Amino acid sequence: MVKSSMSASLYIHIPFCLKRCLYCDFVSGLYSPEKAAAYITALKREILTIPKTPLETLYIGGGTPTALQTDLLRNLFVFIFNRFHLNDTESTIEANPGTLDNDKLSMIHASGINRISIGVQSFNQKELAFLGRIHTSEEAEDVVLLSRKSGFSNIGIDLIYGIPGQDMASWERTLEKAVSLNPQHISAYELTVEEGTGLYTLLNKHTIQHPRPAPHSSDRIKPMEEERVIEMYNHTIDYLTSNGFVLYEISNFALPGYFSRHNLNYWNRGQYYGAGLGAHSFVEGRRFHNTDNLEEYIHLLSDNKTAVKESEDIMGETALFEALFLGLRKTEGIVVESLAKRYGTNILTRYEKELKELQDARLVELVSSGCAYETVLRLTRKGLLLSNEVFAKFLS
Numbered sequence: 001m002v003k004s005s006m007s008a009s010l011y012i013h014i015p016f017c018l019k020r021c022l023y024c025d026f027v028s029g030l031y032s033p034e035k036a037a038a039y040i041t042a043l044k045r046e047i048l049t050i051p052k053t054p055l056e057t058l059y060i061g062g063g064t065p066t067a068l069q070t071d072l073l074r075n076l077f078v079f080i081f082n083r084f085h086l087n088d089t090e091s092t093i094e095a096n097p098g099t100l101d102n103d104k105l106s107m108i109h110a111s112g113i114n115r116i117s118i119g120v121q122s123f124n125q126k127e128l129a130f131l132g133r134i135h136t137s138e139e140a141e142d143v144v145l146l147s148r149k150s151g152f153s154n155i156g157i158d159l160i161y162g163i164p165g166q167d168m169a170s171w172e173r174t175l176e177k178a179v180s181l182n183p184q185h186i187s188a189y190e191l192t193v194e195e196g197t198g199l200y201t202l203l204n205k206h207t208i209q210h211p212r213p214a215p216h217s218s219d220r221i222k223p224m225e226e227e228r229v230i231e232m233y234n235h236t237i238d239y240l241t242s243n244g245f246v247l248y249e250i251s252n253f254a255l256p257g258y259f260s261r262h263n264l265n266y267w268n269r270g271q272y273y274g275a276g277l278g279a280h281s282f283v284e285g286r287r288f289h290n291t292d293n294l295e296e297y298i299h300l301l302s303d304n305k306t307a308v309k310e311s312e313d314i315m316g317e318t319a320l321f322e323a324l325f326l327g328l329r330k331t332e333g334i335v336v337e338s339l340a341k342r343y344g345t346n347i348l349t350r351y352e353k354e355l356k357e358l359q360d361a362r363l364v365e366l367v368s369s370g371c372a373y374e375t376v377l378r379l380t381r382k383g384l385l386l387s388n389e390v391f392a393k394f395l396s
């Protein structure tokens with residue numbers, strides 16, 4: 001068992017989905033009631049090994065947590081809420097619009113979950129079909145409205161841009177529809193092509209079969225050009241900020257007061273426990289993660305063994321590097337002096353050459369925090385648009 005600390009964040013992973021999406025590389029397999037029941041039994045055993053501590057944030061993600069049947073989900077909530085002290089806790093569940101009805105949503109809210117993050121991805125039916133989503137655009141819209149009716153006052157919508165075949169007009173319509181539904185939070189992620197996914201296979205198959213496809217070939221599928229992806233992101237920032245949203249992290253926008261406390265804890269390099277298949281934890285400077293093999297996970301926990309597969313103490317230079325990488329994702333940036341105090345090294349000295357080049361390229365800037373003797377390092381607008389270049393610079 002890990003030593004207790006004052007308060008913590010807890011992530012719980014539910015590794016089941018009704019169908020695999022084309023682009024997905026999350027730890028998740030196809031849902032079956034039998035597997036889900038065995039998994040929840042194992043998960044509860046693991047949760048009992050986590051110190052009973054007040055929770056600052058709770059995040060139930062996946063996979064698709066809402067793929068679980070209402071009774072099993074309720075049973076899990078009762079277990080968690082009995083185990084931990086939740087007071088002013090931000091408790092989030094990830095939800096797929098194709099797995100929710102009125103009863104399930106009402107139960108989730110009545111159980112004490114106060115934030116719902118809905119995986120909409122697009123309000124364009126063709127794009128949803130391409131991505132392999134199990135829901136329609138209308139169902140996604142209905143679920144946002146139904147969530148509010150069920151009592152949720154903190155609703156997040158996840159969207160994806162850079163989908164092959166998507167044009168700017170379609171992305172604009174998706175953003176407009178999202179805003180018209182009055183969510184408190186919008187995450188807009190660029191579609192990434194991860195090895196091992198259906199999307200990766202599809203794009204490579206086409207490259208191999210059609211090394212020089214005809215310009216108007218109807219079955220030609222290729223990734224979106226980087227320039228167009230950047231244009232879409234640029235428009236996203238303009239549109240959402242002009243509608244009252246604050247861009248507080250590269251991909252995350254929220255109304256004031258609705259920033260995700262759980263995710264901010266990650267970017268601030270705070271401590272968190274993770275339970276479930278493949279779940280990661282970061283406790284007292286140590287990162288560790290569980291096996292991502294479902295059978296092994298269930299087997300280990302049923303034998304009262306740990307599911308932890310790998311662990312590493314993160315110290316010195318690596319810890320500083322992590323803090324830089326994670327902190328720069330936040331638009332408020334990093335307070336240089338606070339980082340120096342926490343990690344014993346001043347990043348302005350340690351990364352002098354890289355930062356000079358990034359400043360010359362206007363990708364990062366150093367500004368006063370408003371407090372005397374405090375300097376903030378943050379991404380510029382150009383740095384946000386080209387954040388991959390910024391991070392690559394530190395890795396080179």
Ligand code: SF4
Pocket residue numbers: 016017019020021024025026028062063064096119
């Ligand atoms: S619903 Fe989410 S976790 Fe499940 S396959 Fe699709 S993207 Fe992956």
